[in-house]
Amino acid sequence: MNGTADVSxxxxxxxxxxxxxxxxxxGITLRVAPGEVVGLLGANGTGKSTFLRIVATLVRPxxxxxxxxxxxxxxxxxxxxxxxxxxxxxxxxxxxLTVRENLHFAAAMLDRRRADAEAALVRVGLERAAEQRVRAxxxxxxxxxAIARLVLRQPRVALLDEPYSNxxxxxxELMNSLVSExxxxxxxxxxxxxxxxxxxxxLDRTVTIVDGRLAPNVHDHQRHAGAMLRVTG
Amino acid sequence: MxxxxxxxxxxxxxxxxxxxxxRSKAVFNSVIALAITILVLFGFALGxxxxxxxxxxxxxxxxxxxxxxxxxxxxSYQTEIEGGALDQLVLYPGGRRxxxxxxxxxxxxxxxxxxxxxxxxxxxxxxxxxxxxxxALVAILFFGCVGLVTLGTLYAAMxxxxxxxxxxxxxxxxxxxxxxxxxxxxxxxxxxxxxxxxDAGAWARxxxxxxxxxxxxxxxxxxxxxxx
Numbered sequence: 001m002n003g004t005a006d007v008s009x010x011x012x013x014x015x016x017x018x019x020x021x022x023x024x025x026x027g028i029t030l031r032v033a034p035g036e037v038v039g040l041l042g043a044n045g046t047g048k049s050t051f052l053r054i055v056a057t058l059v060r061p062x063x064x065x066x067x068x069x070x071x072x073x074x075x076x077x078x079x080x081x082x083x084x085x086x087x088x089x090x091x092x093x094x095x096x097l098t099v100r101e102n103l104h105f106a107a108a109m110l111d112r113r114r115a116d117a118e119a120a121l122v123r124v125g126l127e128r129a130a131e132q133r134v135r136a137x138x139x140x141x142x143x144x145x146a147i148a149r150l151v152l153r154q155p156r157v158a159l160l161d162e163p164y165s166n167x168x169x170x171x172x173e174l175m176n177s178l179v180s181e182x183x184x185x186x187x188x189x190x191x192x193x194x195x196x197x198x199x200x201x202x203l204d205r206t207v208t209i210v211d212g213r214l215a216p217n218v219h220d221h222q223r224h225a226g227a228m229l230r231v232t233g
Numbered sequence: 234m235x236x237x238x239x240x241x242x243x244x245x246x247x248x249x250x251x252x253x254x255x256r257s258k259a260v261f262n263s264v265i266a267l268a269i270t271i272l273v274l275f276g277f278a279l280g281x282x283x284x285x286x287x288x289x290x291x292x293x294x295x296x297x298x299x300x301x302x303x304x305x306x307x308x309s310y311q312t313e314i315e316g317g318a319l320d321q322l323v324l325y326p327g328g329r330r331x332x333x334x335x336x337x338x339x340x341x342x343x344x345x346x347x348x349x350x351x352x353x354x355x356x357x358x359x360x361x362x363x364x365x366x367x368x369a370l371v372a373i374l375f376f377g378c379v380g381l382v383t384l385g386t387l388y389a390a391m392x393x394x395x396x397x398x399x400x401x402x403x404x405x406x407x408x409x410x411x412x413x414x415x416x417x418x419x420x421x422x423x424x425x426x427x428x429x430x431x432d433a434g435a436w437a438r439x440x441x442x443x444x445x446x447x448x449x450x451x452x453x454x455x456x457x458x459x460x461x
Contacts, residue, residue: 005337053320056324057324058320058324077460078326081324081326086320086321086324087319088320089317090316090317090320091316091317092316092318092319092320092321093316093318094249094253094312094316094318095316096252096254096256096257097252097253101249103248103251104283105248108241108242108244108245109242109245109246109325109326110325110326111238111326112240135258149321174393175460
């Protein structure tokens with residue numbers, strides 16, 4: 001959580017990606033500063049999640065350049081990967097392991113202590129469900145466990161794909177408090193959203209993908225105020 | 234020490250796979266059922282001739298292990314893909330080879346357990362006498378299993394992102410496994426046929442050489458196989 005002020009957390013220039021013969025993304029240019037929270041909006045199928053997966057180094061761009069914390073995702077994807085934490089639409093958990101075992105596995109993979117995993121468990125309020133198998137959890141609790149894994153990861157760039165889905169009011173509050181904590185530590189966040197309402201208190205600005213490009217109107221939000229302050233473009 | 238980090242990650246992946254399998258038994262039960270079915274069907278097909286059964290036993294045992302292994306290899310990545318866990322797995326820091334090593338260890342335990350049961354059943358059903366050099370037989374089974382699991386784990390990763398992975402894996406894997414299977418079957422046949430490690434030893438050395446080549450090549454190739 002030590003973002004460097006003079007290097008953009010995300011620096012994308014004309015990032016494009018095609019699916020088969022059609023271009024899903026036609027040229028996304030976006031800079032996100034350390035500690036900044038950007039909401040990514042757009043209709044279904046406009047490529048929001050694809051862009052997030054490109055930033056996460058899970059999908060390669062077919063054109064354009066992209067740096068994450070100064071690391072080029074094409075030439076040094078492993079370095080870029082170390083900086084990101086990705087909360088995907090699917091939780092990515094192991095159904096036959098318990099909640100605790102899932103986090104201990106993540107701790108082993110991330111070279112964290114088991115005590116850190118236990119702390120993450122408490123942070124998301126799953127300590128009472130620690131011995132339950134994941135397949136017995138509700139989708140909301142699975143979401144919380146995926147968030148705990150993200151907490152354990154301590155990313156410098158948090159990539160959140162519809163993080164509020166399946167979460168109740170307390171879960172939404174938890175997610176927002178985590179985002180606020182992270183940004184206070186210089187962590188940038190790029191959040192794919194279908195609804196603006198749950199995130200409006202933490203967003204610095206929103207951008208919208210239309211026809212594979214960022215729409216010219218970019219709304220800037222003042223964090224915690226929930227009010228739209230400026231419209232540019 | 235980077236290699237210690239990689240080793241820790243590999244062990245974590247193997248532990249995760251084996252713990253999940255120990256609880257669900259989803260793969261083991263189906264793999265064992267398939268292996269037993271193959272043994273019994275070949276037994277019926279070959280008829281009551283005891284010598285014919287004994288001659289065919291090494292081939293049938295390795296074919297049963299091969300078909301059962303394919304189920305296990307496919308399943309080891311399917312569980313990662315179904316819930317989106319593969320994305321998280323490849324996003325963990327460190328080299329991708331730790332993923333291969335972890336999957337390899339997990340699959341090896343599963344296939345080796347299956348092979349042990351298949352051999353025990355094969356000895357009974359095909360009326361095979363166990364050789365006096367049973368440690369040599371264990372060594373040949375070990376080397377054969379390493380070759381089978383190494384290539385199976387690599388090619389299952391290659392096929393894992395395809396929608397037709399169940400069909401694709403055997404198409405990719407079987408031709409590559411021909412040298413391993415020939416060496417394993419011949420070594421097992423020589424040993425069960427009372428060979429005093431002459432032919433069996435030569436085949437076992439060839440099998441070990443294949444293992445070294447395939448393990449090294451698979452570790453080198455895995456980064457490219459799993460990379461987006």
